[in-house]
Amino acid sequence: MEKKLKIGLIFGGKSAEHEVSIMSAKNIYGGLKLNRYKIILIGIDKKGCWRLVSKDCFQNIIKGLKKISDFENKKIAAIPQSNGEFMLLDNKKEIIKIDIAFPILHGPFGEDGTAQGMFKIIDVPFVGPDVLGAAIGMDKVLMKRILKEQKIPIADFLYFTKNQKREINYNKIADCLRLPFFVKPANLGSSVGISKVNNQNEFQNAIDDAFKYDKKIIIEECVVGREIECSVLGNEEPKASIPGEVKLNDEFYSYETKYISEDGAKTEIPAKLPADTIEEIKKMAVKTFKALDCEGMGRVDFFLTKQNQIIVNEINTIPGFTAISMYPKLWEASGMPFKKLISELVELALQRFDRDKKLKTSYTK
Numbered sequence: 001m002e003k004k005l006k007i008g009l010i011f012g013g014k015s016a017e018h019e020v021s022i023m024s025a026k027n028i029y030g031g032l033k034l035n036r037y038k039i040i041l042i043g044i045d046k047k048g049c050w051r052l053v054s055k056d057c058f059q060n061i062i063k064g065l066k067k068i069s070d071f072e073n074k075k076i077a078a079i080p081q082s083n084g085e086f087m088l089l090d091n092k093k094e095i096i097k098i099d100i101a102f103p104i105l106h107g108p109f110g111e112d113g114t115a116q117g118m119f120k121i122i123d124v125p126f127v128g129p130d131v132l133g134a135a136i137g138m139d140k141v142l143m144k145r146i147l148k149e150q151k152i153p154i155a156d157f158l159y160f161t162k163n164q165k166r167e168i169n170y171n172k173i174a175d176c177l178r179l180p181f182f183v184k185p186a187n188l189g190s191s192v193g194i195s196k197v198n199n200q201n202e203f204q205n206a207i208d209d210a211f212k213y214d215k216k217i218i219i220e221e222c223v224v225g226r227e228i229e230c231s232v233l234g235n236e237e238p239k240a241s242i243p244g245e246v247k248l249n250d251e252f253y254s255y256e257t258k259y260i261s262e263d264g265a266k267t268e269i270p271a272k273l274p275a276d277t278i279e280e281i282k283k284m285a286v287k288t289f290k291a292l293d294c295e296g297m298g299r300v301d302f303f304l305t306k307q308n309q310i311i312v313n314e315i316n317t318i319p320g321f322t323a324i325s326m327y328p329k330l331w332e333a334s335g336m337p338f339k340k341l342i343s344e345l346v347e348l349a350l351q352r353f354d355r356d357k358k359l360k361t362s363y364t365k
């Protein structure tokens with residue numbers, strides 16, 4: 001009989017999207033079970049400690065009855081170059097081994113290349129983006145500079161670091177980008193720290209708030225249009241799903257609208273669009289994915305203006321997998337059921353690992 005793959009489902013994390021990650025992990029767990037993989041649950045608490053979590057405890061975490069940090073004696077440490085081994089710190093003789101890591105971590109310390117770097121050091125295959133794709137996809141400034149260079153349409157933007165704070169001038173920005181405009185931390189997600197600025201009174205708070213989350217901020221022209229999302233899957237030859245639409249009742253797609261408010265947003269799958277627009281969006285999603293050096297998965301988010309202009313807003317390299325999340329729903333609607341999507345993601349991780357193993361690590365003639 002074929003040996004069951006041991007998948008390390010890694011969730012939680014140090015970012016402001018900790019709770020979202022737990023909601024995503026619940027669904028991925030279901031998908032991994034459907035595929036009959038052996039699942040090792042690894043929770044990262046809000047301080048960044050990695051802990052082994054039992055199935056029962058996982059159920060309590062999902063229900064919000066327990067926190068990952070409650071499992072005090074289950075801290076684990078990764079072992080470099082071990083092909084997927086972790087050591088239980090309370091009992092250093094106990095080794096936990098995984099064949100593949102499935103990180104479902106959103107935001108910094110998980111979706112930004114840091115966790116991916118660790119998987120490389122451990123020498124274990126991992127699902128989702130590689131180090132560079134994750135890092136670029138997380139940084140809205142670098143992402144947009146690359147998209148601009150590739151002539152992929154994006155909103156006009158400016159960016160500042162904390163030590164340029166004195167150069168941030170409301171009148172200059174309003175002149176350049178027009179009102180209203182968006183202020184965002186460069187590295188985050190789930191709309192945390194994002195404000196729409198309509199006038200000078202709202203300006204300073206928006207800047208201060210964004211700088212609470214990152215040392216770099218991006219300020220963008222406001223694009224008026226429908227919000228369309230498209231899922232991408234693959235390594236060298238990625239493919240795009242049919243697009244879906246997020247229909248908002250709120251000012252913008254804020255954290256509350258995304259995860260709390262019951263009627264703030266509705267999704268429409270497939271998005272009602274003409275066939276040629278669908279094709280163009282799919283093509284642009286793949287182009288964006290490749291331009292940003294992504295592999296595995298990615299959800300590319302667009303604005304579609306009244307004039308039918310397609311503008312890329314961002315890529316999410318570890319997109320949400322919550323019950324209401326677009327990424328898996330779009331694949332489902334494109335003919336790929338959840339179970340198959342999960343096994344494809346695992347397969348892509350294994351293929352990349354094998355491909356990269358063939359690269360030389362030392363110089364010989």
Ligand SMILES: Nc1ncnc2c1ncn2[C@@H]1O[C@H](COP(=O)(O)OP(=O)(O)O)[C@@H](O)[C@H]1O
Pocket residue numbers: 155182184188189190191192194220221222223224227252253254301313314
């Ligand atoms: N330039 C913009 N024009 C119009 N709306 C925007 C713009 N940037 C962001 N938004 C709104 O804010 C939401 C969150 O912004 P986004 O850049 O996608 O950040 P996050 O990575 O947190 O999802 C978007 O879904 C959209 O509703």
Ligand SMILES: [Mg+2]
Pocket residue numbers: 190191301314
């Ligand atoms: Mg977004």
